Amino acid sequence: MAIQLSKDKIDEAINTIIEYGGDGIQRCVQCGACSSVCPGVQAGFPVLCRLLIKKLQDGLLEDIIEEQSSWGCQNCNRCTEVCPQGVRPQEVVIAFRRYQANELAFSTSTVSAQMQLHDIGHAVFTEAGELREGVGLPGKAPTSAYNEKAQEEIQAILDNSPMAELGLF
Amino acid sequence: MENYGLFLGCNIPFKAPDIEQSFRKALPALGIGLEDLEGASCCPAWGTAPSFDKPTWCAVSGRNITLAEDRGIDLVTGCNSCYGILSEAKHFMDAHPELKKKANELLAHAGREYKGTSEIYHVSQVLHEMVGPEKIKQNIKYDLEGLKVAVQPGCHQLWPSDAYKIKEDNPYEPTQLRELAEALGASAPHYSRLSSCCGMGGMRTADVEKSLGLFAEKMRSIIEELDPDIIVTTCSSCFLQFDMSQPILQERGLIPKSVPVFYYTQLLALAMGFDPKEVAAISKTPREDIIKEIQSEKRLVKEVA
Numbered sequence: 001m002a003i004q005l006s007k008d009k010i011d012e013a014i015n016t017i018i019e020y021g022g023d024g025i026q027r028c029v030q031c032g033a034c035s036s037v038c039p040g041v042q043a044g045f046p047v048l049c050r051l052l053i054k055k056l057q058d059g060l061l062e063d064i065i066e067e068q069s070s071w072g073c074q075n076c077n078r079c080t081e082v083c084p085q086g087v088r089p090q091e092v093v094i095a096f097r098r099y100q101a102n103e104l105a106f107s108t109s110t111v112s113a114q115m116q117l118h119d120i121g122h123a124v125f126t127e128a129g130e131l132r133e134g135v136g137l138p139g140k141a142p143t144s145a146y147n148e149k150a151q152e153e154i155q156a157i158l159d160n161s162p163m164a165e166l167g168l169f
Numbered sequence: 170m171e172n173y174g175l176f177l178g179c180n181i182p183f184k185a186p187d188i189e190q191s192f193r194k195a196l197p198a199l200g201i202g203l204e205d206l207e208g209a210s211c212c213p214a215w216g217t218a219p220s221f222d223k224p225t226w227c228a229v230s231g232r233n234i235t236l237a238e239d240r241g242i243d244l245v246t247g248c249n250s251c252y253g254i255l256s257e258a259k260h261f262m263d264a265h266p267e268l269k270k271k272a273n274e275l276l277a278h279a280g281r282e283y284k285g286t287s288e289i290y291h292v293s294q295v296l297h298e299m300v301g302p303e304k305i306k307q308n309i310k311y312d313l314e315g316l317k318v319a320v321q322p323g324c325h326q327l328w329p330s331d332a333y334k335i336k337e338d339n340p341y342e343p344t345q346l347r348e349l350a351e352a353l354g355a356s357a358p359h360y361s362r363l364s365s366c367c368g369m370g371g372m373r374t375a376d377v378e379k380s381l382g383l384f385a386e387k388m389r390s391i392i393e394e395l396d397p398d399i400i401v402t403t404c405s406s407c408f409l410q411f412d413m414s415q416p417i418l419q420e421r422g423l424i425p426k427s428v429p430v431f432y433y434t435q436l437l438a439l440a441m442g443f444d445p446k447e448v449a450a451i452s453k454t455p456r457e458d459i460i461k462e463i464q465s466e467k468r469l470v471k472e473v474a
Contacts, residue, residue, distance in 0.1 A: 021223040039324075039366035043379040072375040074366055075215045075253070076324035081340060088329070094220065101221045109374075113217055117229075121210030123217045124179035132186040136447045137193075141182035142205040150208030153232060153279035160278045161225040163218065 009059030017056055020102075022095030024087035028053050034079035034089040045069035049079055049089050052096060065105045070097040104166065111168055118169035120145045121154045172202035173295065174237035174287070176255070178248035179211050180405040188405060191434040191448040192247060192292060195441055199300045199308060206236040206244070212254040215371055219254065223261070227268060228275035230258030231283035235276070238287045247292040247434070249404035250370065253325030253332075256289045260332035291326050293403035293433060294335040297345045302352035310442035311468040313355035318436075319397040319428070320346040320357050321411065323404025324366055340364070349433055350401055353440045357401075362390040369410035384414050385423045392424060399459060400430040408432050415454045429456035439463050 017025045034049040035041045041048050047055065047069040055064055070093055079089040100106055113123040121144030129139030144150035158164060181189050196203055212230060213219065219226040234255060237244040246252050262269040263285050273282055296305065326333075327340040337343045341364055350357035365387050366372075368380035391397065402408050411430040418424045431439075431449060438448035445460045462468075 039368070039383060040372060042366075043368065043372060043376075043383045045372075045376070045379065068375060071216075072372045072379065074324060074370045074372050075219075076366060077253070077328035078324070080329040081327075090329075094215075097220050098222065106220075107375075110216060113214070117211055117213055117217045122179045122183070123211045123214040124183065126183050128183040128186060131451065132182070132189075135187045135190045135450050137186050137190055141177060141186075141189075142207050142209075143177060143182060144208050144210040145183075147208040150210060153208075153281065154210050154229065156278040157228045157232065157275045158218075158225070160275055161218075161228070162222045163225055166221075 006059055009061070010057070013056045013059045013061035016061055016099055017092060017095045020095035020098040022092035024089070025053060025056060025092045027085045028057065028087045028089070028092070029085055030054055031084065033082045033084060034087070037078040037082050039074055039076060039078070040069065040072045043072065045072040048073060048093065053089060053092055056092070056096065061099070065100060065103060070100065071106065073097070102162070102166065114163070114168040118155060118158050119151070121151055170197070170200050170202040171299065172204050172242050173245040173290065174206045174240060174242050175203040176206055176209055176233065176244050176246040176251060178246060178251040178405070179214070180248055180409060185405060185408065185432070185451055187448055187450045188247060188408070188432045188435060191432065191438040191443070194443045194448055195434050195438040196295070198441060199296070199304060201295055201300065204240060204242060206233070209233050209236055212251040214250060215254065216374065224268060224271035224275060227258045227262050227272035230255050231262065231272050231276055232279060232281055234259060234287055234289070235281045235283055238284055243288040243290060245290045245292055245295050247403070247405060247432070249291070249323040249325035250406055252289065252291045256332045257329070259285065259289055288334050290334065291403065293326065293346060293349065297349055298335055302348050305349070305352040305437065309353055309440040310470055311440050311464055312470050313353040313440060313463065313468070316355045316399060317395060317397045318350040318355045318357045319360060319391045319395050319400045320350055320363065321367065321400060321402040321404065321407050322346045322364070323402060323407045326403065327364065346401070346403055346433065350436070353436060355399070358395060360390055360394040362387050367407045367410045369406040373410070381414060381417065384410060385418050388415065388418060388424045391428065392426065397428055399436065400428050401433050401436050402430065403433045405432065412452050412454050427454045429459045430454055431456070
């Protein structure tokens with residue numbers, strides 16, 4: 001069945017992506033250079049780079065809100081390097097991801113990383129005292145994980161950011 | 170001695186502290202002083218603030234950069250993800266005053282201001298550009314001659330090159346890590362998938378089978394084309410993928426053998442004579458035999474103290 005293009009839907013999709021930081025979408029001419037070097041496309045994520053941008057240019061924003069390909073993006077920026085139009089395709093992909101995230105269309109397993117970032121400043125954390133002492137280092141790394149003032153600073157930033165409105169922490 | 174602020178990130182201090190110890194042992198011995206950036210946080214990783222809001226990402230990255238700015242020094246990290254995230258945040262804030270303003274409005278809640286006065290470097294860049302292969306060669310105790318190394322520079326050190334202070338001549342044909350491996354006496358030939366992704370990062374979180382599929386292709390290329398003695402990387406995420414996923418691929422019969430993997434500074438520290446129990450103690454893919462081979466009597470470079 002042919003896609004019915006709607007100017008309102010196209011405008012909404014393009015403006016949303018621009019608002020979330022992917023203004024290069026306006027310059028994409030669908031040459032496909034980005035997809036040719038994208039490890040996510042190579043690995044088999046079906047809607048990434050050129051095809052994701054195409055769907056957004058066609059106004060299919062809400063229609064693909066549950067699409068998980070964007071979360072397979074490595075943010076490696078091979079696409080940015082190779083793009084002849086200066087689109088920075090990775091910025092478009094992650095702008096779409098920001099749209100999804102702000103509509104809470106992401107895996108629930110992601111939430112714990114946001115909570116840890118907020119609470120101790122680290123998305124990835126395991127108590128590693130024994131491991132560290134075993135290689136001759138102090139058990140406590142000199143990071144925000146063990147620094148109350150640093151944690152207060154990070155919480156002050158995140159609590160005043162748009163992320164706080166999503167109720168993730 | 171030139172000092173840099175050591176940005177640890179998350180993987181290295183909590184999963185692979187022997188890599189951290191290899192920085193702390195090898196770099197000062199080569200004239201690079203390291204100052205701890207007390208209270209540094211996650212860069213923040215791609216799956217966190219950068220996936221929600223660009224100014225929030227820049228504020229959290231900006232806070233980390235201010236820790237180096239406060240000391241009047243540049244920042245060095247050994248994690249490619251941190252290097253990419255911090256470099257891009259700096260690149261975007263320095264190029265777009267409106268974004269910098271928004272990030273600084275958030276940073277004001279933490280009593281901080283990003284100025285843009287500190288540069289971001291990767292450990293491998295400091296070793297290649299500021300120390301140089303010649304000085305490394307002069308400071309090794311054990312020569313790696315006859316050993317073949319497959320190099321894995323990692324994505325976020327290569328692209329987008331406009332965000333990085335130090336660039337490869339051609340980021341699709343990177344040579345810096347090959348030259349660093351050769352400085353130890355080893356050979357580090359090109360192979361067809363040298364700059365290919367290992368599948369770690371967001372991809373592994375999103376779909377572990379797709380990630381392993383990509384990694385298996387890379388491993389087969391390495392084994393079939395080079396059959397190396399060692400894999401060496403300067404990305405902590407790549408290190409974790411090569412170390413923890415080789416046993417899985419072997420168990421599934423997807424690769425015929427495993428290859429010992431090291432972060433470059435671990436190999437450097439071993440070649441400089443540091444204790445493997447401190448600088449190369451933690452791995453799932455076995456590497457005890459090659460460590461013994463590296464620090465064997467026959468490889469001792471007698472004229473070096």
